[in-house]
Amino acid sequence: MKFFHTADWHLGKLVQNVYMTEDQRLVLQEFVKAIEEEKPDAVIIAGDLYDRGVPPTEAVNLLDEVLETIVLKLNTPVLAIAGNHDSPSRLHFGSRMMKSNGYHMAGQISKQLEPVVLNDEHGEVHFHLIPYADPSVIRYVFEDEEVKTHNDAMRKITDEIAARMNANARHVFVGHAFVTPTGEKEDNTSDSERPLSIGGAEHVSATLFEKFHYTALGHLHQAHFVLNETIHYAGSPLKYSISEEKHKKGFFIVEMDEAGKVTIEKRLLTPARDMRTVEAKMDELLKHPINEDYVFVRLLDETPVLMPMEKVRSVYPNAMHVERVIQAPIVKDGEATEKVARTKMDDLSLFKAFYQEVKGTALAEETEEIFLEVLQELLQKDNEQSAVKIAVTTNRAAKGV
C-alpha cells in the first residue's frame, strides 16, 4: 500500500493581505503531477484544507478542481478530515454521496468511528479519519464527562478505536492536533497556525498513537515526526509566514508493507515564489536582480530611507514587508555612531538625517546654524503660529539657504 500524506493547504489564505490562491494552485498542480507519476493507492489530507470556515469562492473552486482531478480523473481515493480552520458541516456536505466516488471527507466526528477500508495484495488497511474537534464536542458525542483537555479527547477516541480494532488489519490514524512526544508543551509552532485553545491545554501525547502503524497528522506547518518515524506531520505545502522561512515544504510518500512497517520518503514541492528574508542596505538591494519572491526586507541602512517599499518593489515586486534593522543613529560629523531609537534622537540629528536622505549630501555648517536659529525661534512661539513657520523654514533649510 502506497499513500501520499499532505496537510494544511489553507486554501484562501491571505499573507500580508496577499491572496496565495495562485501559488496554491501551482504547487497543487505539482502535487497532482506526482500522483499521476507515483500512482499511490490513496491521498491523505490531514485537515485545514481551507484557511477559514467560509473561504472565498476562488478557494472553493480550486479545491473542487483539485479533488475532481485526483478522484475522478486519476481515480485515486482521497481521505480527508476537517482541521481547526475548516467548518465541519460545510466540508461534510455531500460527503456520503461522494464516498462512492472515492472522496472520503470526515468533517464531523461521529460516535461510530467507522474506518475507511482500502485493500492491497496483503489485505485490509483501515484508515481512521478523525476530524479536529473541540474537547467539549468529544465530551458530548461520547457522553464522557471526564473529557476536559485535548489530550483527554484524543485518548477517548484512540481508546474507542482500539477497543474495536481488527487485529488482522493494518491501521492508519489521520488526525489534526498539536502532538508532542509526551503531551508537554513544545515550542515548534509557526505564526500561521491558530492556537487550539487559550491557556495551553492543547497538547496531545504522541504515545496515544503507538497502536497505529502510521499516524498522518496535520496542524503544525513544519514537516517532522514526533516520538518516532511512524507519527508524522506533513507540514503545509507552502510557507504561510516568514517564521516558516527555513522549512522544506512538501509531502510524504508512505509505503506500507505486509506487516504494516512503513518506509517514508519526503518529496519537496517547488513554490512559484519563495518566502524569504533579504537583508541589505538599500543601495546594495537596488543592485539585486529582479526577483518575484515574497521577500521580507531588513534594511541595514543607518539613516532613514524614504519610501522604502516603493524602492524595494522596483527589484522585488512581491515584497511583503520592509523594516529597518538599525534605528536612526545620532550622527556626529564623522564620529562613530551610537545606536539609539529614532524617538530618542534630538531635533538636529533628525534634521541632519532627513537632509542627508533628501539632498544626498551632509548638512553644511551654515545651514545647521539657520536650522538651529529657526528652531529656537519656533520653540518660543505658540503652536499654531509655528506650524506655518515650520513649513516655510524647513523648506528654506532643505534648499540649503
Place this chain on the structure above:
Amino acid sequence: MKFFHTADWHLGKLVQNVYMTEDQRLVLQEFVKAIEEEKPDAVIIAGDLYDRGVPPTEAVNLLDEVLETIVLKLNTPVLAIAGNHDSPSRLHFGSRMMKSNGYHMAGQISKQLEPVVLNDEHGEVHFHLIPYADPSVIRYVFEDEEVKTHNDAMRKITDEIAARMNANARHVFVGHAFVTPTGEKEDNTSDSERPLSIGGAEHVSATLFEKFHYTALGHLHQAHFVLNETIHYAGSPLKYSISEEKHKKGFFIVEMDEAGKVTIEKRLLTPARDMRTVEAKMDELLKHPINEDYVFVRLLDETPVLMPMEKVRSVYPNAMHVERVIQAPIVKDGEATEKVARTKMDDLSLFKAFYQEVKGTALAEETEEIFLEVLQELLQKDNEQSAVKIAVTTNRAAKGV
C-alpha cells in the same frame, strides 16, 4: 416519465428573526414521504435551496440529510440549480463527483449547456439545468456584448439550447427567473423574494420557453403557470412572509407522455404552523384556543393596549407581529371618538387612556384635577427638575390619589 417540481426552499430562512429550520425539516419530511410513495423518476429543485450564499450550518446539515435520503436511500435523481439567493460556487462544490450518484447540481452556468439525460420507456428526456446568473455573467460566458437585460440573457441561453437540441428527445427547462407572459412587469411578487435587479429590467418573457415540453421555474413564491400550463412556478414549500398568507403551498407532480405532453397535479404540503393574520380585540383574542401558528395580529382595540405581544403570546406563543389597526382616538367623556394618531392626542387624553388601561376604570374627576394641576406645575419648571417630579407625581396619580 414522472418527476416532482419544487423550488425556493430557502433553507436557513429567518422570518421576523425566527429560524424556520424546524418547519422546513418537517415539510421536507412530508416531501420525502411523497417521493417514497409516488416513486418519481426525478426531483427538480428550481433554485434558492438556501436563503443566502453562506447559510447557517443547520441549513447545510438539513440539505445534506434531505439530499442524501432522496439520492442515496430512495435512489431518485435530483436535478437542481442555484437561485439568486444561493452562492454558485459553494453549491457547485463536488457536483461533478456527486453526478454519478444522481445528484445533478448546476451552480455555475457553463457554455457547454450539456443537458442531464434521463430515460424512460419512450426514450430520452433532456433536462436543461440553467442556474440563475446575472446578465453580465451571460454576456461574459457567451461573449455576447448584446446581452444587457435578463430577457436578453435568457434569450441567449434558450437560443443556444435550441440550436443544438435533439429533436427526437423531449425537453425540460429548469430555470430561476422572473417570468411574465410577455416579459412585461407584473405585480405578483411576495415580500420574501429578492429583486433580481434594481430598476425593473428583470422580467423574462414566457414565450422563450415555448420550445420546451415543460419549464420548471423557481423564484416567485406563489405556485402558478405563466402563459400556459407547461410553464410553471412550483412556489415555495412554506410561507415565508405574511404577504404569502393566501398561497396554497406544495409542489407539482408532472407526468410526461411519449409525445412530451404533460399532466400536472398539485400536491399540497402541510406546515407544522400556518402563517396567518388574526384580527380581533384583545379581549376576544384572549379567549381564542391556544394555537402554535405564526400569527400576525391586528388588534381592533380603540384604546392603547399595554404589553400587547406578551398578552398575545399567552394564546399564540409563536406570534410574529402585533399592530393596532385603529390608532388611539381622543376620548371625550362618552362622545363619539375621532380617529387620530397617538402623536396628536393631548396630554390629558393620553393620560386618561393610560389610566384606563392600567386601572381598568375611568379617571375620576378629582384625579383629573390633580393631574392637570401637576402638569401645569411641571410645565413651568425647567426640564431637569421636572424630570424628577414626573416620576413622583405620575406615580401618585396612577394610584388615584
